[in-house]
Structures are given as C-alpha cells and as structure tokens.
Amino acid sequence: MTVESTAARSKPRRSSGKRTTTSGTRKRSQAAARPELVQLLTPEGERVEHPDYSVDLTPDELRGLYRDMVLTRRFDAEATALQRQGELGLWASLLGQEAAQIGSGRALRDDDYVFPTYREHGVAWCRGVDPTNLLGMFRGVNNGGWDPYSNNFHLYTIVIGSQALHATGYAMGVAKDGADSAVVAYFGDGASSQGDVAEAFTFSAVYNAPVVFFCQNNQWAISEPTERQSRVPIYQRAAGFGFPGVRVDGNDVLAVLAVTRAALEHARSGQGPMLVEAFTYRMGAHTTSDDPTRYRKDAEREAWEAKDPILRMRTYLEKEGLIDADWLSGLDEESDALAQRVREAIRTMPDPDTMAIFENVYADGHALVDEERARFAEYLASFADEEGR
Amino acid sequence: MTVESTAARSKPRRSSGKRTTTSGTRKRSQAAARPELVQLLTPEGERVEHPDYSVDLTPDELRGLYRDMVLTRRFDAEATALQRQGELGLWASLLGQEAAQIGSGRALRDDDYVFPTYREHGVAWCRGVDPTNLLGMFRGVNNGGWDPYSNNFHLYTIVIGSQALHATGYAMGVAKDGADSAVVAYFGDGASSQGDVAEAFTFSAVYNAPVVFFCQNNQWAISEPTERQSRVPIYQRAAGFGFPGVRVDGNDVLAVLAVTRAALEHARSGQGPMLVEAFTYRMGAHTTSDDPTRYRKDAEREAWEAKDPILRMRTYLEKEGLIDADWLSGLDEESDALAQRVREAIRTMPDPDTMAIFENVYADGHALVDEERARFAEYLASFADEEGR
Amino acid sequence: MAATTTAKTLPMAKALNESLRKALETDPKVLIMGEDVGKLGGVFRITDGLQKDFGEGRVIDTPLAESGIIGTAIGLALRGYRPVAEIQFDGFVFPAYDQIVTQLAKMHARALGKVKLPVVIRIPYGGGIGAVEHHSESPEALFAHVAGLKCVSPSNPSDAYWMLQQAIASDDPVIFFEPKRRYWDKGEVDTEAIPGPLHKAAVVREGTDLTLVAYGPMVKTCLEAAAAAEEEGKSLEVVDLRSISPLDFDTVQTSVEKTGRLVVVHEAPVFFGSGAELAARVTERCFYHLEAPVLRVGGFHAPYPPARLEEEYLPNLDRVLEAVDRALAY
Amino acid sequence: MAATTTAKTLPMAKALNESLRKALETDPKVLIMGEDVGKLGGVFRITDGLQKDFGEGRVIDTPLAESGIIGTAIGLALRGYRPVAEIQFDGFVFPAYDQIVTQLAKMHARALGKVKLPVVIRIPYGGGIGAVEHHSESPEALFAHVAGLKCVSPSNPSDAYWMLQQAIASDDPVIFFEPKRRYWDKGEVDTEAIPGPLHKAAVVREGTDLTLVAYGPMVKTCLEAAAAAEEEGKSLEVVDLRSISPLDFDTVQTSVEKTGRLVVVHEAPVFFGSGAELAARVTERCFYHLEAPVLRVGGFHAPYPPARLEEEYLPNLDRVLEAVDRALAY
Numbered sequence A, B: 001m002t003v004e005s006t007a008a009r010s011k012p013r014r015s016s017g018k019r020t021t022t023s024g025t026r027k028r029s030q031a032a033a034r035p036e037l038v039q040l041l042t043p044e045g046e047r048v049e050h051p052d053y054s055v056d057l058t059p060d061e062l063r064g065l066y067r068d069m070v071l072t073r074r075f076d077a078e079a080t081a082l083q084r085q086g087e088l089g090l091w092a093s094l095l096g097q098e099a100a101q102i103g104s105g106r107a108l109r110d111d112d113y114v115f116p117t118y119r120e121h122g123v124a125w126c127r128g129v130d131p132t133n134l135l136g137m138f139r140g141v142n143n144g145g146w147d148p149y150s151n152n153f154h155l156y157t158i159v160i161g162s163q164a165l166h167a168t169g170y171a172m173g174v175a176k177d178g179a180d181s182a183v184v185a186y187f188g189d190g191a192s193s194q195g196d197v198a199e200a201f202t203f204s205a206v207y208n209a210p211v212v213f214f215c216q217n218n219q220w221a222i223s224e225p226t227e228r229q230s231r232v233p234i235y236q237r238a239a240g241f242g243f244p245g246v247r248v249d250g251n252d253v254l255a256v257l258a259v260t261r262a263a264l265e266h267a268r269s270g271q272g273p274m275l276v277e278a279f280t281y282r283m284g285a286h287t288t289s290d291d292p293t294r295y296r297k298d299a300e301r302e303a304w305e306a307k308d309p310i311l312r313m314r315t316y317l318e319k320e321g322l323i324d325a326d327w328l329s330g331l332d333e334e335s336d337a338l339a340q341r342v343r344e345a346i347r348t349m350p351d352p353d354t355m356a357i358f359e360n361v362y363a364d365g366h367a368l369v370d371e372e373r374a375r376f377a378e379y380l381a382s383f384a385d386e387e388g389r
Numbered sequence C, D: 001m002a003a004t005t006t007a008k009t010l011p012m013a014k015a016l017n018e019s020l021r022k023a024l025e026t027d028p029k030v031l032i033m034g035e036d037v038g039k040l041g042g043v044f045r046i047t048d049g050l051q052k053d054f055g056e057g058r059v060i061d062t063p064l065a066e067s068g069i070i071g072t073a074i075g076l077a078l079r080g081y082r083p084v085a086e087i088q089f090d091g092f093v094f095p096a097y098d099q100i101v102t103q104l105a106k107m108h109a110r111a112l113g114k115v116k117l118p119v120v121i122r123i124p125y126g127g128g129i130g131a132v133e134h135h136s137e138s139p140e141a142l143f144a145h146v147a148g149l150k151c152v153s154p155s156n157p158s159d160a161y162w163m164l165q166q167a168i169a170s171d172d173p174v175i176f177f178e179p180k181r182r183y184w185d186k187g188e189v190d191t192e193a194i195p196g197p198l199h200k201a202a203v204v205r206e207g208t209d210l211t212l213v214a215y216g217p218m219v220k221t222c223l224e225a226a227a228a229a230e231e232e233g234k235s236l237e238v239v240d241l242r243s244i245s246p247l248d249f250d251t252v253q254t255s256v257e258k259t260g261r262l263v264v265v266h267e268a269p270v271f272f273g274s275g276a277e278l279a280a281r282v283t284e285r286c287f288y289h290l291e292a293p294v295l296r297v298g299g300f301h302a303p304y305p306p307a308r309l310e311e312e313y314l315p316n317l318d319r320v321l322e323a324v325d326r327a328l329a330y
C-alpha cells in the first residue's frame, strides 16, 4: 500500500542566471521509474536524474550550496565546542542534516516565512540570521535572540510540534492577504506523533493554506528510532489528509532543493499544503546532554557517514571541475574566521540584566508585574545599601 | 490519489447457526470491482455482492438486526419526547444511524470492549445496557449511570475524541494479557480532526493494538459539514498511519456488520488497528438544543430519507418473505412496551442525594473532600434546624 | 455608566454580538474563529449573523480541534491579524491548554517583545444552565496563574460590550470569560460611552459592614445577597472585580479598609481558586484592618456535579449570607 | 525515619529508580511508560536498567505525544494495569492536560466509583539546573486546583522512595512532582521501613519564632535559611508539606499556633500559587494566633527566565530570610 506523490506536476520555479548543463555525468537513478526516495546526487557524488524533480544550477549556485553546508557544519562544531568549554549550557547539533537544511533553506524566497524547531541552524543561516544570535538561548541569556520579522525566520520552538500550527495559521493569513509567498514548518520524525502536527495537517488542508511541512526524519527522537513513531514512511501521512507527501534524500542537497522548490511552488500556486520528508541522519548526539552510545550502534552511524551530505557534494564539484584547492582553502579560511567570530561573540555576550525578568511579559503592561518589579528592585537595592554601608 | 483498503484480506469470522442463502436476489454492486463504499443492501432493499465483504445470516439473525434497529429508533424517539416534556435536560438522537450502530454492535463478542461517544444508544442496546441507564446523564442525575465492566461498554465520553486514546490503551492491555478480544472506539466525523484521534492512530499502529476505530461520518459536526474536517474521505486517513481503512454504507446494516466483523478479526488476529468509516446521516438535530434549519437544507435530509437504514431492511425482509404483518405488529407491541418502560423509569428515577456531590471524587479519600463534606452537611443541617424550630 | 440617549437595553448575549460586529467593522484585521461560529452563529448565538455580513474569510468555522484553533490563531496573529477565538464551552478549552500556556502566553516574552499576540479567547463559562458534564466549569484560576495571559469576566451587558472591545484592542492575549448563565439578563449598553480601564474593579454597591467580592456570574448573586442583608440591617459593599488577571487589589483594599471584613465569592472550586489569591494578598495589605479572616464561598473540591445537584452546589444567596454571618461573628 | 541497618545512602534519582524497580518486581500490573524511558533510562536516568530487566512489555518507550501517553495510560488502567507515566520535563505536560483534567481526574466520579484510575504521572519539575525554556517550571497549582487528582512532591531520597511506592499503590491518580535539582542530593533510604501516610506533612526542623512551609526543592532552601537564622538568634520551624493535594493543614496549623508566623516558599509563581491557598486557609484557621500576615516567597508573574537569570529568579536563602524579617517585624 503506497501513496504516490502528486507533487511532481508543479514544476519548480527556476532562479535566473547562467546555467551549466552537467547532464554529461548524469545517470538515471537505479530504482524503478518513481523511486520512493527522490535523489539527484548519489552518496558517491554522481548526478542522477529523477522523472519528477530536477535542478539546473549555475556553478556559483552549486559552490554556494557547498559553502553553506561547510560553514554551517563549522559553526555547529564550534557551538558544540563552546558548550564543552562551558560557554553554552546546551547545544543541539545539526551534524549530518546540512543538506536537508541548506537545500530547503535555499529554496526559499525572502518573503516566505519559516517556523523552525531548535535545530535549524542551517536554515537560519540561509535566512541571514546572524549565527551568534542562535547561541543566546543555548547560553541561557534569552529564549530566542532575534527579531523574527527581520529575516522571516521565527524563533526556535521547543515544545515539539506546536509550531506546525503557527505555520498553518500564518499561512492562512498569507492566503487572506492575497500574497503569493509560502510558509515552511520544520519538525522532526518524533514530532510527527504529536496531535498538533495532525491538527496542522487538517487545518492546512481544509483551508488550503500555503504551507510546506518539512519533516527532517533524522531517524531518531532522542533515543527512540522512527519505528516508535510510525510503522510506515512519514511522508505517506499526508495523503490521508488530502495533500501530497514526498520523501527526499535528505543528505542530497540538490534533491532537497528541487523538492522543496516544487513544494513551495505547489503552495504558492494555490494548491495548499505539501509534506516533504527529508530522509537524513542525526550524526551526533541529540544534544550535548545526550549519550547516544546507550541506544544506538556505532555501525549505524558509520553507514550513514558514507552518505555524508558534504562529502558527496565535494566529490561532485571536484569531478565537475567546479572547485579546486585554492577555492577550498579560501573556504577553510572563511570557516576559521566564522568560528573565531562566534567564539569572540560568545565571550563578549553580555548577561541579561536582572530586571529583564520583568520585561516583555505583557505588551500593554500588567499591574502585578509592575508591583513585583518595584518590590524586587527595592529588595535588590537593600543589598546595595548594605554593601554601600 | 486514492488509498486502497487492504482490509479485504482478512475474512470475517462466521457465526454458527443455520443460514439461508439469499443469493437469488443478489446483484453485483453497480460500481467497478472495488467500489469506495462497501454496500451489501441497496437503499431499495436489494442484496448486492461485494468482492471483499459478505455476510451469511440466518433468518432469525436478519430479523434480529431489523428488530434492534426498530427498537433503538423507538427508544430514541421516546427520549427525544421526554426531553420535550422536560424530563431530560438534553438528548442526542441517533436517528438515521441505527444501521451503523446495530451493524457494528452486533459484530462484537461479549469480551470485546467498547468506548462510545454520547450518541451510541444503539451500540449500548447491543451490549445489553439497560436503555433507561442511558438517560441518567441527559436527565442530569449522574454523568454516566452504568458499570462499564458489566457490559464491556464504557461510559459515554463528551470531550470529543479523547476516548480513542482510552480504547488504544485498553487494547494495548488486551494484547499484553494475551487475550484475543478486540476494542472498538466510536467517534464522529468531527472528532477526526482532534489531535487525540491522530495520536490514537499512531499509538495503536506502533503497538499493533487490537482496536477498531469506528467513525460514524454522519455528515455533520453540529453545524459543520464534513468538508470542514477533511478534504478527502476520512477512511483514507488510516493508510498514512500504516493500517487499513474502509468506507462502508453506514445505512446498510448488513455491510456494516460484515465490515466490522472483518475489522475485529483483523484486530484479533494480531494485525493491529483498522479504521471503519460508516457513511451515514444524522437525520435529526445534533441534540435537542440544536436547530439544524440554520445550517442545512431540507432537501439534503430528504435525499437521505430515501436511504433510510430501517426501511431498506424492511423492504428486503418482506421481499424475502422473512417477515409478515403478524411479526411486524408483534414488534410494534414490543416497541410500545419499551417506550412505556422508559417513560415510567424516567418518572421514577430518583434525584441524587445532595451529598453525592462529595462521593467518588477519590477512591482512597481526600482530607479536603472530607472536610468540605462535613461542613456542608452542617450547613444543610442548620436549615433543617431552622425549619425544625 | 449612566443611561444616555445612545443607550439601549440588551441582553448580554446581544451586547457581545454587537461588540464583535463593531470590532469586525472597525478593524479589517479582526477575525472570528471557532466551532460553529458561522452559519449557526455559535451554540449561544453570540456570533449570530456575523458570517452572513462579513463573509467566511472573517468569521471562520474551524475543524473540531481546540489546539488547532488556538495554534492557528497564534499564527494569524503573527501575520498581523487579531483573532477572536471562541471555545464552545469551558470544559473544552483543555485540548488548547498547551498552545495557550506554552505558546500564546510566552511568545511575546520569548521574542523579547518583537512579536505581539493580540488574541482573544472567548470562553462561555460557569454553571446554572442545567447542562451535562464539561459544560458548567469555571477554570479561570488555571489561566490566571499563567504569566503572559490576562483574564477578565464581565458581569453585565455594558461591561460585556466594552470589555470585549478593549480585549480585542489589547495587544496581549486575553482570556475572556463569559458568564453563560447571564447571557440572557438584560441591561443598558451605551455604545457611545467612554469606558473605564479594562482591568479596574468597580464598586457596584456601597456598604459599610463587609465587602463582598465577585466577578462574572456571582456579581448578581452578591448584589442579591446584599439586598437581602440590608433587610436584616447589614450594609454590604459589593465589588465587581471584572478582571482576574491582573486583580485590582487597590479597589478591594480601599473597600476592606472601610469595612474590615471580606468575603470572596466565585463558582470555581475554592481550593487554589481566585479567593485564595485575594485572601492572601488582601490579608497582607490590610492586616491591621481585618476584623475577621477573609472567607471564601465557592465550588467544592469535586467535579462539577450533574445538573440536578447544581443548585445545591453553586454558591447562592444563602451560602453567601452564611459566610457573611460567620465573618460578622468575629 | 531513623537510620537502621537496612538503610543505604542514595541520591534521590537512584532512590526513585529503586522504588520503580521494587514496584515492577512486586506487582506485575505495574507498567512504566514515557519518552526515552527504555534503553536510555530517561533523560535523568530514573528508569535506568529497568527495560533491560523487565522487558519492553513493562517499560515502554512511547511515541512523542503526551496526550497519547496519558490517554493510553488511562485505557491501560481501565484494563487493570497500574501505569507509571513519565513526562520528560515539567513544561511538556500541557499537551496531556486535557486527558489529565477532563478524563483522568474525573473518570472515577463519572463512573460513580465503578472504575479506578491508579495512574501515576511522574514530572521532574522546578529550576536550578541551568536549562533552556520549558525545562524549569513548577506547574503544581494547575493540578492541585483540579479535584480527582492528588499531588505530592518529595524533598529527600527517603521520601522519594516511599512516596513513589505509595503513589503507585494508590487507587487514585497521583501527580508525582520530582524536584529535579535535588536528584543528585544524597540521603538515607531504609527500604524496609514502615513509611508514614503519603499525605501527611513533616516538621523537619523545630522552632518557635516562625514557621517556614515548603515542599520539594524548597525544603532544603528553607532548612538552610533556618540554619542561617539560628545564627542570628531566630528559631524557625520548617514544615515539609510533602503533599500539595490534599494539603495537611493540621500540621501547619499546629505549627503556626505555636509560632504565630508563617512564610510559605515555593518556586512556582506566587500569584494563584500554593502559598495563596495556604495563606487563605491558615489565616482562617489561625486568625487569632497570627501575629503577622502569611507571607509568600516564590516565582514572579513572569515566564521562567533564561538560565542566566534563574539564580536571581529562584527563591533563595536571602529572599526567604528577607520575608522572615518582614514577618517578624510585625
């Protein structure tokens, strides 16, 4: 019992610019006509074709995707290191999910709006959110340090699945406004079990809201494998709500880009929601607090390392002669600079003022907050007085 | 994009007893090989065949189904009348859904367990719950007046969809016990939008729990048509969670019986959950508080009257010569007797004792309840004293 | 508010309906959403006729899923809309509780003020209408405890009209508790008046011996109790809180400093209810003025009983007066 | 409980683990369910090793859906099981709130006593561990207000062990709040002792000038405050409530009748918190004994702050002593 995706019919919108045709190296994907997993670049770095999805990118665009993935990974590694050094209380690494995030993030238009989980550092990067801003909540200086509207990138949401409904409501608003932008809700394989995600499917389908549900199935929800959440592939969930679902190789940045573009186009063109399941892998721990050795085998990780999203892209670019040692060492320098910038930023990141506890609880104020703020200020002042004596 | 039901493969378990073969009057259902709607008896009272589902019933069994439907409808009409007379605060009529409820109710074994909504009076009848017991909560003397364990029929649940999870948990327990019984969760088309129902789908699929989700799609959730809940048929929801769904003509008691038996067998035989969508119609108001003229046309109701579940069965039984005027007038008498019994029962139904407010709040007691009970008793006694003076 | 030429006499249900109509007319960003709010006009007809006049795009029948209603209302608010969501009955707000408590209440703070959540959640609440389970509850304490939410409850048609206007105009999420048993009580509404602040309590009857504090459905009960007490020569002041979060302690304090005694009345269970907060704070503020402990009259620590018991269960004139007598006996 | 030969010194986390192990051993109907409770042993390792020893049929990793966890636990209980459900963190209990409040809490009453719901919901709660949003909250008031639930919170390893045994043995639903910042604090546990009643408070330090009341994580803070106050010549009595619903007012009353002053301390926001209920009821019971109003120390009416502010936000020794001074100044 399989559910065919109908996403294929809406062709991806092409970005302008000169293109190189790299079809010389393309092969048809090995599987039958419409394989379950959409793939355009094999783990070995070979371009393959898919009957429904394609991308046609300029060398600059191709290099750009690689650069995005490398920088994102470097930033992520730096954040993990900063957590070990005690600069962050926690870090949720995206290691292994770079293609899923950069591919989808680069499919977006500026006027699209994104609702992330807590792990979408690569998408944030594509949206232009300053990476150091992402660190605030993990350091414990705030619960989300950026203005969602400046990059159309919402705050990280920790309560699993709840942002799927926000995305749906936002998309209902987009449709009401007559805008042709789209909204993306990111969530994980674990989140697919939450009632809120199902309700988001229902609302978006009933109102035909322009929202793309982007599920990064990284195989694990902390210690639980995806089979604990579903006994069939997650992308199939969509059909029963009346909209298409598709599974894409989440470690293949080209395929993710192509599929997300198609899904966004589907949404923009008034066809309503679509579910993209990016089949990927969380190569690291769930967060820095987690110990994956308790629940999964090294062999599994090793198998997935062979499908690394960055490696395959590099192999491909090299084979195509699109990058060389010079370019790569330039990127290395850029990575180092980014890492250093992040390190410096964290060390100079100010602690919040104590009285920030009482700020922004309400937009229009609240008598009790005012009273408690005043009393607490007095209380704190009493120590200052004592010290002052 | 349609999702094929796979329910067909598990054949219904046949009940013992002598059977009449009524195939002489059977025709193949008009639609193609596997029509979306499973039907064994047309609105005109003609037996048709279905490639996947069949029933083979004795004349007594066939008459029994008719009798059940007639008595249930009569009880329901009486309850509606009692509400008008002020004996009940509210009544939720099942008018039009008799086949869905009797067909599924009669498919059950004694050791199966049922979780109803607030409208399953026909299922309660099949379970042997005294109909007058159903009136308690609508009269306002209790919130559910029967012992769920004596008939394996749980209390009515008003919070939409929540019982789907109870059914799933109960079924997980059945599986743990190694029992071969099954559990049925009833719910409506509106309920299909609730997150709890989706979570029940997820849990039951993941744990392979022996539960049948029986959705009576009566076309309306109060004033909202089913399209407000889903843009595809509800039975299709199941496939995306990894289990079969099937739509049955909910006004065809034979088809409902056949399909529910197959679903129960599916569950019992270790294949996990199954979703049955009984396509039916709420012929009356949502409840006695509702005014359907505000939101739906008479014509719709009239169209459905032509598909009445009781009429078609009567036509069939008469055509087959299985019932005659005598039998029918016997049933009339039985109906009148039932109605009278219900009327008498309600008039003698005692109001609860005031102190019942404090009863059964906890199984093991609670100091505050004891304190409040004592104080309130004193308070009430103070009036008695005054009056006594 | 004194009657003027622009005042009309309306039942509370109609006042709410007119208030919603006004909001829809005035601000194109205002949306109404909920179960059966469209053609049916809601089970209490509070949204009667609005979909017909403003269309399905502004008055939205939703799927039957409360978390979905509030979750999408949040998204709509983020997009610049001002959703007014209806929860059909008090007992059905809980599927949405997570969205309300972890998202709606906190998002403004989470965003360091960068986003606003002008969402109103209308909840018909309380008992006294002979309904079945889940249709008569008073869950206000479960919202008042949560920072980021405001909670109000009108007791009369004029407040219903104006407080709803103000709630919709507020940039904060407001839980708007409508005393369903008072929907059909009539009162004067002046739609041209200039209303007082949303979160200020009102002394609705002056007195000198004891202060009765209530909100929503119990204000009427307290006024009746005060009238009955007067016949016995007791002068009770009645304060209509109107707002439950924030609580207007100043008004209560002023009254208690005058009367020296306080009885708080609400339908919700007493244990961990609004009366506890009032008792605690007023005792702290008026320790030397109180001649008796603050007494509370409210629901018991038990599920709301079946309808045939609700008359005994609900605080009524007798129970209020019994507490008044106890307080006066100190 | 005094140390005996059967006592061992354990951190609270391990005491809870042993208590669960004991329950699984003793009663085949006991089940453990929750997110990551299996191989991982829970994010706090409270269920460490249990799935290995009792199998996947008794220690059940669930899909990521809290309403599903509690809803299926209810069904399992109806089938005769005794589920012990783990909610991973305080802030994630809200998706299950509807099942807890409208189903779990009421079903026994709804069935006129015909069904029992022996479900324990374990919730690691409270702050002080430097966590991100939703991982440091104290939502106990939101459960205590609801009839049909019992709420308890141990403050030390021995109580953790025994109260969990008793909660599992109870035929009522129990919300079991585990003070996560005390998981690693060690104490003596005598697994052969005969424990006192689950819902009785304990005087954990005797004193004469003022009573400090707390539960869970704040008991230690209060004991430290009492020790510090002693150096200043103030004698504070400390009561560990242990149970939040029911509250053991008798023990508190006895103490307050002796000391004449009461300060209640909890991490949860003060507004509509446990302290309000205690203040209201104790004032009513001890009106003529109280020489000062009951004062409350707790969280502010604001979302739990980011970790770098929690030290200031959380009640600590200084804030407790400041309230003590204020109470003594009356």
Ligand SMILES: Cc1ncc(C[n+]2csc(CCOP(=O)(O)OP(=O)(O)O)c2C)c(N)n1
Pocket: A117, A119, A158, A159, A160, A187, A188, A189, A190, A191, A192, A218, A220, A221, A222, A282, A286, D035, D064, D066, D088, D092, D095
């Ligand atoms: C409602 C809720 N329950 C539990 C948690 C704790 N939790 C945080 S992440 C996580 C697993 C999420 O898995 P998945 O959705 O697959 O996303 P991933 O972390 O793999 O990216 C859990 C259980 C939470 N944040 N919210």
Ligand SMILES: Cc1ncc(C[n+]2csc(CCOP(=O)(O)OP(=O)(O)O)c2C)c(N)n1
Pocket: B117, B119, B158, B159, B160, B187, B188, B189, B190, B191, B192, B218, B220, B221, B222, B282, B286, C035, C064, C066, C088, C092, C095
């Ligand atoms: C959680 C919840 N929300 C709202 C309601 C109010 N309500 C009662 S019945 C109903 C419609 C149910 O429709 P459906 O599931 O199709 O069942 P039907 O009444 O048609 O049998 C609604 C909205 C409720 N009981 N529970």
Ligand SMILES: [Mg+2]
Pocket: A188, A189, A190, A216, A217, A218, A219, A220, A221, A222
């Ligand atoms: Mg995952």
Ligand SMILES: [Mg+2]
Pocket: B188, B189, B190, B216, B217, B218, B219, B220, B221, B222
């Ligand atoms: Mg229906």
